[in-house]
Amino acid sequence: MKLQQSDLAALSRREFLATTAGLSVAAAVQPSALAETVPAKSAPKMIGIQVGSVSFVDEGVEQVLDLLQEKAAVNTIFLTTFTYGRGLAGRQIPGQLFPDHGPQQSDENFFHGGNFATPHAEFYRSTILKDTRAPDHGNLDILEAVLPAAKKRGLKVFCSCEDAWRSSVPGFSEVAEIDLNGRKTGGQCLFHPDVRNFWTGLVTDLSRSYAVDGILFFNERNSPLLNALGASHAQSIESGRVTCFCEHHRQAARKLGIDPDRAQEGFRKLDKFVQQALMGQRPDDGYFVEFWRLLVENPDILAWDRLFDLGKHQVLAEVRTAVMAVRQYLQVGFHIEHVNSFNPIFRATRRYSDLADKADFLKVVVYNNCGGERYAHFVDNVCSTVFRDVPREELLRFNNHLLNYSQDAALSDLPQAGLSSDYVARETQRAIKGVEGKCKILPGIDIGIPTGRNSRKASPEDSYAAVAAALKAGADGVILSRKYSEMRLVNLAAAGKAVRDCAG
Numbered sequence: 001m002k003l004q005q006s007d008l009a010a011l012s013r014r015e016f017l018a019t020t021a022g023l024s025v026a027a028a029v030q031p032s033a034l035a036e037t038v039p040a041k042s043a044p045k046m047i048g049i050q051v052g053s054v055s056f057v058d059e060g061v062e063q064v065l066d067l068l069q070e071k072a073a074v075n076t077i078f079l080t081t082f083t084y085g086r087g088l089a090g091r092q093i094p095g096q097l098f099p100d101h102g103p104q105q106s107d108e109n110f111f112h113g114g115n116f117a118t119p120h121a122e123f124y125r126s127t128i129l130k131d132t133r134a135p136d137h138g139n140l141d142i143l144e145a146v147l148p149a150a151k152k153r154g155l156k157v158f159c160s161c162e163d164a165w166r167s168s169v170p171g172f173s174e175v176a177e178i179d180l181n182g183r184k185t186g187g188q189c190l191f192h193p194d195v196r197n198f199w200t201g202l203v204t205d206l207s208r209s210y211a212v213d214g215i216l217f218f219n220e221r222n223s224p225l226l227n228a229l230g231a232s233h234a235q236s237i238e239s240g241r242v243t244c245f246c247e248h249h250r251q252a253a254r255k256l257g258i259d260p261d262r263a264q265e266g267f268r269k270l271d272k273f274v275q276q277a278l279m280g281q282r283p284d285d286g287y288f289v290e291f292w293r294l295l296v297e298n299p300d301i302l303a304w305d306r307l308f309d310l311g312k313h314q315v316l317a318e319v320r321t322a323v324m325a326v327r328q329y330l331q332v333g334f335h336i337e338h339v340n341s342f343n344p345i346f347r348a349t350r351r352y353s354d355l356a357d358k359a360d361f362l363k364v365v366v367y368n369n370c371g372g373e374r375y376a377h378f379v380d381n382v383c384s385t386v387f388r389d390v391p392r393e394e395l396l397r398f399n400n401h402l403l404n405y406s407q408d409a410a411l412s413d414l415p416q417a418g419l420s421s422d423y424v425a426r427e428t429q430r431a432i433k434g435v436e437g438k439c440k441i442l443p444g445i446d447i448g449i450p451t452g453r454n455s456r457k458a459s460p461e462d463s464y465a466a467v468a469a470a471l472k473a474g475a476d477g478v479i480l481s482r483k484y485s486e487m488r489l490v491n492l493a494a495a496g497k498a499v500r501d502c503a504g
């Protein structure tokens with residue numbers, strides 16, 4: 001069945017279930033009734049796919065599950081349950097070709113986001129962020145709609161929850177980060193108690209109220225040093241907007257012996273350095289020396305940068321602890337963002353073994369098609385400031401060595417060339433070694449992630465090669481990314497063929 005947007009407002013949750021799955025509301029059950037979901041000891045490789053609620057609404061629950069099982073050999077659904085972002089939710093993003101399924105019409109005008117399940121008020125008593133119900137599909141609770149049908153088929157279901165917000169959410173401005181110049185931003189302070197309580201409340205609610213198999217948590221926000229330099233693939237260079245200097249953040253700093261005022265002063269100097277670099281005003285000793293001198297003379301810059309990571313990782317740990325408190329055998333995984341692959345400075349701030357202590361699995365992003373343009377963007381950004389004295393092609397080659405990439409495309413060709421399946425294999429192996437057997441590695445595979453007009457688009461050959469490379473490298477499974485509503489069926493089928501050829 002297909003549901004029109006206009007139908008949904010009038011359709012009650014129970015009616016939707018009756019017409020979609022033909023089942024009673026079985027999802028909202030008590031923990032004592034969930035013992036049968038304990039995973040088997042010799043579980044097969046986890047073949048997951050990220051799907052937003054709109055796809056089930058547009059194309060029908062049973063139809064989508066049929067297709068994912070038959071074409072892509074999927075055994076796990078990563079169902080986007082909380083986000084205000086379009087990377088995991090909504091139809092194809094505006095400006096991109098629609099895939100060969102679902103409506104050929106943008107949801108740009110009615111996409112909102114939030115919690116696509118039902119927030120139960122008792123879990124949000126300790127946070128100001130109480131009103132997050134996604135209005136996109138009327139009264140539909142996407143977990144109640146999908147869980148019974150998925151369970152009947154033996155599919156596992158994880159809730160994807162992403163730290164991506166709208167500033168119009170009630171209470172948001174109370175917990176917003178404060179930037180270097182005292183302005184509120186579009187991100188939330190990870191040291192604000194209401195933010196901490198929101199995340200633990202959300203994952204407790206989802207784990208306790210529904211028969212899910214676990215949580216996949218996404219937080220792609222970067223630390224202030226990387227933000228100041230734009231040292232990622234999808235960033236502008238905003239050294240004057242780095243965060244966070246709110247009172248909660250300052251308190252956390254003082255407890256660790258970090259002086260907030262000295263840190264702020266350091267970031268002001270860094271802002272000046274970046275702005276002068278962007279204008280081509282070369283320091284007498286060159287860009288890199290001046291940058292390194294800034295770090296040496298202002299150690300609070302790095303201390304403040306580490307503080308952000310500390311807050312982010314504390315949230316991860318608290319999320320896992322909260323889920324474990326509901327049911328020990330639920331699994332919690334973390335999405336490890338793409339910058340972890342491109343940026344050697346970021347790599348140095350992460351140890352896979354530390355992340356593994358907090359997780360049952362890591363979804364390591366190894367998106368290879370869009371990886372070309374993203375990597376090129378990273379090199380362009382760092383060559384605008386810290387490495388401005390280095391010719392870009394030379395920096396690219398140097399960085400390839402630092403990162404153990406085998407790619408040999410020139411910078412100008414990288415967006416069209418993409419990265420290879422060898423890249424997928426190498427990054428998968430690095431992660432497997434890094435976690436030292438303490439958690440599973442599920443590489444995130446690029447199946448048609450949107451790219452620029454002249455950049456590489458996913459093909460069946462690419463999709464097959466990437467999935468095969470990850471599995472042959474020893475991954476515990478894969479997660480087809482970013483969302484079903486942007487994937488072409490021919491690419492999904494190629495991914496499925498690779499699973500059937502290699503996962504046995």
Ligand SMILES: [Zn+2]
Binds near residue numbers: 177244
């Ligand atoms: Zn703060």
